[in-house]
Amino acid sequence: MTKKEKFTAIYRQQHSKVFRLCKGYFNGEEETANDTVQEIFIKVWQHLDSFRNESMISTWIYRISVNCCLLHIRKPFVKKEVPLGHLPDVAQEGYNPMLEEQLNKMYGCIGRLEEAEKLIILLLLEGVEYSEIAEVVGISENTLRVRIHRIKKTLATCVKL
Numbered sequence: 001m002t003k004k005e006k007f008t009a010i011y012r013q014q015h016s017k018v019f020r021l022c023k024g025y026f027n028g029e030e031e032t033a034n035d036t037v038q039e040i041f042i043k044v045w046q047h048l049d050s051f052r053n054e055s056m057i058s059t060w061i062y063r064i065s066v067n068c069c070l071l072h073i074r075k076p077f078v079k080k081e082v083p084l085g086h087l088p089d090v091a092q093e094g095y096n097p098m099l100e101e102q103l104n105k106m107y108g109c110i111g112r113l114e115e116a117e118k119l120i121i122l123l124l125l126e127g128v129e130y131s132e133i134a135e136v137v138g139i140s141e142n143t144l145r146v147r148i149h150r151i152k153k154t155l156a157t158c159v160k161l
Helices: 003-025 030-050 057-074 097-111 115-125 130-137 141-160
Strands: none
Touching: 003 030, 003 057, 003 097, 003 115, 030 057, 057 115, 057 130, 097 115, 097 141, 115 130, 115 141, 130 141
């Protein structure tokens, strides 16, 4: 399998997950999330040959994603012009205004969480296994379960307001 074929497969499999993760970090701001997703996949492309398969590819991509999101939040954003000819097209998901409103409220509540809590809940919403979330965050699965319970209670309270 060529690098381009491998990257295309990874991109198609991970793009929507990475986009939602970024959107969560940026409180639902789609333009910023899209820009950051492009940066993330540029890094994935640039470093794909150096991926050592010591963890799952999704864990590696989540770490890159979190680092890019945090870097974007902490530093003023400078737009770079990068040719994106090798990025495959991704089909747009259908638009539902009621769902969009609910998601924006949830993103607002997620945006109020601490960085680690934000990462945990965004990965959980993506259906990532507890073991992988624990590895990405750097905590035990038991600690993760307790934190998830607390995060859910906090979000439930926030959404009701």
